[in-house]
Structure formats: C-alpha cells, structure tokens
Amino acid sequence: MRRFLVIAHKAPLDPGFSLDDLPGGAGRIDILCRAIGASLFLSHGIRRDVETILVLQNAVQIRIIGELVKRLNPDERSTAALIKHALAALDAEEVESTPGIYASRATLSDALDRLYQLEATPVVLSEDGEPADSFDFPDQPAFILSDHMSFTDEEELLLSDLPRLSLGGRSLHTSQCITIVHYLLDRRGEDQEGDLVVCHVVWGEPKAQLIKGLLEDFGIPVNLVGDVPASIYPFSLDGLAKLRIMVRPRDLERARSIIRDYFEEPVEE
Amino acid sequence: MRRFLVIAHKAPLDPGFSLDDLPGGAGRIDILCRAIGASLFLSHGIRRDVETILVLQNAVQIRIIGELVKRLNPDERSTAALIKHALAALDAEEVESTPGIYASRATLSDALDRLYQLEATPVVLSEDGEPADSFDFPDQPAFILSDHMSFTDEEELLLSDLPRLSLGGRSLHTSQCITIVHYLLDRRGEDQEGDLVVCHVVWGEPKAQLIKGLLEDFGIPVNLVGDVPASIYPFSLDGLAKLRIMVRPRDLERARSIIRDYFEEPVEE
Missing domain, CATH: 3.10.28 (Endonuclease I-creI)
Known part of the structure; x- marks a missing residue:
C-alpha cells in the first residue's frame, strides 16, 4: 500500500469555511483537494491501494481510503465539501464522515505513531533528500509532504530520523510531487511485475x-x-x-x- | 520552450457557465484548470518557458503564456474565471483577455498550423506511444493531450503522422501527464546543463x-x-x-x- 501524509498548516478546523474561496478564507484547502486528487485518481477510477492522510494544524487527522472511498470527484470544490463533512463529524472517537473518509482528533505525532504500528515506512519528501534514481523505496511507504509552507521546526524534529527523498532541483507543488512519486513507483512496479x-x-x-x-x-x-x-x-x-x-x-x-x-x-x- | 495543447471536447464556448459547478454545467472545465496549473506552476512561481494552449470544441483557442500571464492562481475556481473572461472577450481577431491570456476563434487544425509555423514539434501523449525512456524529445516540443475523452476520429486523423509518447501502463489524468512530462524534461535538462x-x-x-x-x-x-x-x-x-x-x-x-x-x-x- 502507498500512503501520503500531507501536513496542512493553515487549513481550518471549523467546517464553516466557504467553498467559494478555498485558497483564501479556507486556508489553502485547494492544495489539500489537489493532493487528494493526485494521490487517489487514475484516469478512469480510484487507486485502491492508496491511503491519503491529512493532518490539519497538528490537531485533526482526515484519512481517505482508496479501497472504500465513495462520492470522491476530481474537482476541488466537491472534494472540499467532503473535508467540510469530515470536520463537521469530528467526535471523541474516529468517525467515518462519508464512505471511506475518517476524521479524528490527532497530532502529527499521533499520525506517525499509527504509521509505525501499521509497519509503514515514512519517507519525507524534501529538496535536500536523496535523488529518486538511487532511493531505496520501502515496500510500504508513507510519503510525508507539506502544503505551501515549509515544515516547522517542531515538525522537522519529529521527522529528523526519517529517510528523505528528493524529486529534483525544482520546487514543486504538493500534488505535483504526489503525481511524480506515483509515476516512479508505477514504473518500478511494471519493471518488477513484468517478466522478461x-x-x-x-x-x-x-x-x-x-x-x-x-x-x-x-x-x-x-x-x-x-x-x-x-x-x-x-x-x-x-x-x-x-x-x-x-x-x-x-x-x-x-x-x-x-x-x-x-x-x-x-x-x- | 515547452508547449502543451489540451483538446477539450465538452468545455462551453459561452462564458455564462457557473463557477460553482465546473465539472457538470461547465463541461469539465475543472480538467482544463488543473491542466493549466500543472503546466504553468512551480512551487513558488510560474514556469516562464511554457505556453499552454486550450482548444475548445474545435472552435476556440485560448493561449496562456508563462512569461506574460498575470492573476493566475493555482486553484480551479480562479483559473476558470480567467477562462470565462477569455470567452467573453472573443472577437474577430485574437484578443488579450487578461494579461498573458489570448483568445481567438480557431480549430485544432489552425492551432497545429500555428505550431508548425513556430517550428514547434507536436508530440501526441498516448498510451500506445513510445516509452519515455527511449523517446527522443524534440527541442521545441508541443505535447498534445485530450481531456477526459479520447481523441475523436477526426482528431486522430490530424494527429496521425506525429510522434507518440507513452507515460506507462496506467491511464492518467491530463494534468498528471503534464506534471510527469515536466518532470522528465526537467531531469533531462539537469543532466545536460549540469557539467560532470x-x-x-x-x-x-x-x-x-x-x-x-x-x-x-x-x-x-x-x-x-x-x-x-x-x-x-x-x-x-x-x-x-x-x-x-x-x-x-x-x-x-x-x-x-x-x-x-x-x-x-x-x-x-
């Protein structure tokens, strides 16, 4: 399974944000919507072997499970509406706000602990990381990305011991990085699966x-x-x-x- | 210069479409918005060496020039508003509807003729194309992509003699293909520019x-x-x-x- 964990620094915890102003009033939720799309969509279907995890303001975790998710469409507005639902459904325990989408109160540290328990290997996407050509991709990777802002010092501390992967000299959008990671892993998969x-x-x-x-x-x-x-x-x-x-x-x-x-x-x- | 030409089969020619329903009422304009974003945005800036060309219903051409474009933001809604402006500005001659965005009445054939006059080399993105590893990328490529629909028979006829590039076995979204093409060309550029x-x-x-x-x-x-x-x-x-x-x-x-x-x-x- 491939996992993507996106750290959102400005996204609201209150479901009252307007769908008409995702970049402004809604704290760049447009970035999260595109990250969800890039991680889960193929041209005519969903990548069922993907889990996309959002951590909002180090306080809320929203998980989207490729195998289970329903009502997900590629456009930003309808995806933002699903995030709205998830925030509105927040409770003491993790809840399934719409099919395949789970919301809970959790910090980045909680989210990482869960990944370790699942025996996933977190990999930090970072311009100072190892080039993809030589990177040894783990079997159960969980790629950690930030939104439009850099990781904070506290986040860097939590992520400091993890392997770091670079996708080249150009600084790219979160969703673009996810698309490229999928491409690289798809190519590796084809090479391994495809018998000579x-x-x-x-x-x-x-x-x-x-x-x-x-x-x-x-x-x-x-x-x-x-x-x-x-x-x-x-x-x-x-x-x-x-x-x-x-x-x-x-x-x-x-x-x-x-x-x-x-x-x-x-x-x- | 890198060019991307996206053929849109359902996008409206009338600027009256609603920004609240880009996938439905607006004929999948969300796909065009994401294609524009993928082709023109870096993390903190615009790719100045890119021209993105939309051909809507074989009748309208909208060109977005990386070096000149202003007011472009990564989110779908504001990008759709720029397309709306372009459609509203359509006239007998090509017009600059907002800085760096040009609208005109043109068919796919007209758009291809213009590319040939500019000595660009059109390359068709196609699952049956040559793998990227062995593809001989031209110096002035113009990548031709479709929206969520396949090329029509008429389009295939116009494109039949062009080189075809495949990005692997999985069928991807238009914007994902553009992101991967940029990645491949960026990597080649780094290899060529970077002295040993x-x-x-x-x-x-x-x-x-x-x-x-x-x-x-x-x-x-x-x-x-x-x-x-x-x-x-x-x-x-x-x-x-x-x-x-x-x-x-x-x-x-x-x-x-x-x-x-x-x-x-x-x-x-």
Whole structure:
C-alpha cells in the first residue's frame, strides 16, 4: 500500500469555511483537494491501494481510503465539501464522515505513531533528500509532504530520523510531487511485475555478449539465459551454446529494432 | 520552450457557465484548470518557458503564456474565471483577455498550423506511444493531450503522422501527464546543463575502468578524463596515466560512497 501524509498548516478546523474561496478564507484547502486528487485518481477510477492522510494544524487527522472511498470527484470544490463533512463529524472517537473518509482528533505525532504500528515506512519528501534514481523505496511507504509552507521546526524534529527523498532541483507543488512519486513507483512496479521476454535467440556466448553490450549501451537491461547455466558448462559440445536474450516487455520493440539495424533479423526460437 | 495543447471536447464556448459547478454545467472545465496549473506552476512561481494552449470544441483557442500571464492562481475556481473572461472577450481577431491570456476563434487544425509555423514539434501523449525512456524529445516540443475523452476520429486523423509518447501502463489524468512530462524534461535538462564533476582521481587505466564498470553497474554514468586522450597515448611514461572519474552532480555523493565501500577514500586531485 502507498500512503501520503500531507501536513496542512493553515487549513481550518471549523467546517464553516466557504467553498467559494478555498485558497483564501479556507486556508489553502485547494492544495489539500489537489493532493487528494493526485494521490487517489487514475484516469478512469480510484487507486485502491492508496491511503491519503491529512493532518490539519497538528490537531485533526482526515484519512481517505482508496479501497472504500465513495462520492470522491476530481474537482476541488466537491472534494472540499467532503473535508467540510469530515470536520463537521469530528467526535471523541474516529468517525467515518462519508464512505471511506475518517476524521479524528490527532497530532502529527499521533499520525506517525499509527504509521509505525501499521509497519509503514515514512519517507519525507524534501529538496535536500536523496535523488529518486538511487532511493531505496520501502515496500510500504508513507510519503510525508507539506502544503505551501515549509515544515516547522517542531515538525522537522519529529521527522529528523526519517529517510528523505528528493524529486529534483525544482520546487514543486504538493500534488505535483504526489503525481511524480506515483509515476516512479508505477514504473518500478511494471519493471518488477513484468517478466522478461525473449527478444532474440543466438548461438554462441561471444555473440550474445556483443548484443548484450550493445543493448546496454542503449540503456536496455539484458539477461542472457541458456538451457544450461553458462557458468557450469560454459560451452556446449559443438562449442556453441544456444542463448536467449531477454529484455523487459517495454524495451522489446526497441531492442528488436536495434538488433535488426546492427546485426540481423531477431528470431524467437 | 515547452508547449502543451489540451483538446477539450465538452468545455462551453459561452462564458455564462457557473463557477460553482465546473465539472457538470461547465463541461469539465475543472480538467482544463488543473491542466493549466500543472503546466504553468512551480512551487513558488510560474514556469516562464511554457505556453499552454486550450482548444475548445474545435472552435476556440485560448493561449496562456508563462512569461506574460498575470492573476493566475493555482486553484480551479480562479483559473476558470480567467477562462470565462477569455470567452467573453472573443472577437474577430485574437484578443488579450487578461494579461498573458489570448483568445481567438480557431480549430485544432489552425492551432497545429500555428505550431508548425513556430517550428514547434507536436508530440501526441498516448498510451500506445513510445516509452519515455527511449523517446527522443524534440527541442521545441508541443505535447498534445485530450481531456477526459479520447481523441475523436477526426482528431486522430490530424494527429496521425506525429510522434507518440507513452507515460506507462496506467491511464492518467491530463494534468498528471503534464506534471510527469515536466518532470522528465526537467531531469533531462539537469543532466545536460549540469557539467560532470570530478568524483575521484586514480592512476592507471585498468583501475579506472574497474571503477567505471562498478559505478555503471549501480546505474551511474561515468566519463573517464585524462590529461592526454588515452586513445592517442594509451600509457604515460611510467605506465600509469592519471585519470579523472567524472559523474553527474546528482550522482556524486552516491558514487563516492560506492568507491569508498569497494575501493578507497575518493580524492579530488
């Protein structure tokens, strides 16, 4: 599951705010609405494996569960109306204000404790963090973001021991960061889920290594697979082993066209 | 300059739409507002090198120029009000309805012709396009996106000869696609602008090649730079050439830590 926790510094705790002035009177609730949209919406549906958590003024927590949420639409105004409902429903215990949306009184520290209990790994989005290319994304990440303001000193203290992820040199909106994190994780997921596919079959390891090197120069990762591991029997009896050149599905077409241009027509068997 | 052209199929041409119901009565103008925000906003400012073009119902073109636009805010409602102004100002010639926003009567074909005259290269965002990893981004790209609906047959015909770019297996919102395109281009820009920096200095090409290979296994591109090109004088007089191991600034810290773990303390001279 992917979680996003957005810290809102100015958003009102009182449900009386006007839907006609989300950026002004409603303390930049528009930012929270866009963050909710970016975290939960695909083009034609909801990301069911996402929980979006808002912490308002270190006093109220609103959780939106992708698997359960109903009546959520992509526009800001209707999303703000759901936040209004959640604030109006606040009680001593956590309440489900509308389907899949839960409101409670909780501080950032409470929200983090809950994440630890769920064995989620908080990751702070921060311009001084580690670049995404080399970042070791945890299995159950909970990305912590701020609204239009920086983390306060108290917040930084609570977050100080956590891994930090940077999305590059440009400072972006909260919702833009969420969209990019999803993109990066989706790409990783596709790479992991997608089994490698046969791109070409050659006889002889030297040739296979030549093609592998060429494809890797084009940025295409390659696995060579033989019927017998090459390290055990490096050569078949006639000195030529049959080797499959395996690539990711998304690289297949490009890899084939490179092999075609530089070597020969690719074959599958 | 980066351009984004969003084709809106249902957005009204009449400025009388209600700001209180952007998704319904106003024909999903909320999608256009988020697309404008995603294309033009950084966290604390406007992307000045962007032009965002809306084509409404193949009849009206609204252009928003990053370098000139004023009164643009990130929330949907105030952005929709600017679209309202633009529609109200429509005249025989193109008019500047508010600073940096231009409205005219134009079809998609007119809008594309203008892009060609400006020597921009249109690129269609499409799930069946080429993966971003291997896509050859043009210098003056103009990304063509649709709203919540697919391109019509007539539109597909107009766009049929253009390069197509895919952002992965998941179907995303228009604004999410724009955010990801910016991210990809920002990353490329950082790689190109950022001169390589010295990560470590070694004596002897075999060792330099060993370190280069290791770093590349970790996904870090490396250039080896000697005082004299190695291909001309492959060895210095004592058989050891001084070689600088150069990496991108964003890889520097990670590359140094790998060299430290596997070889030795990196040095700069």
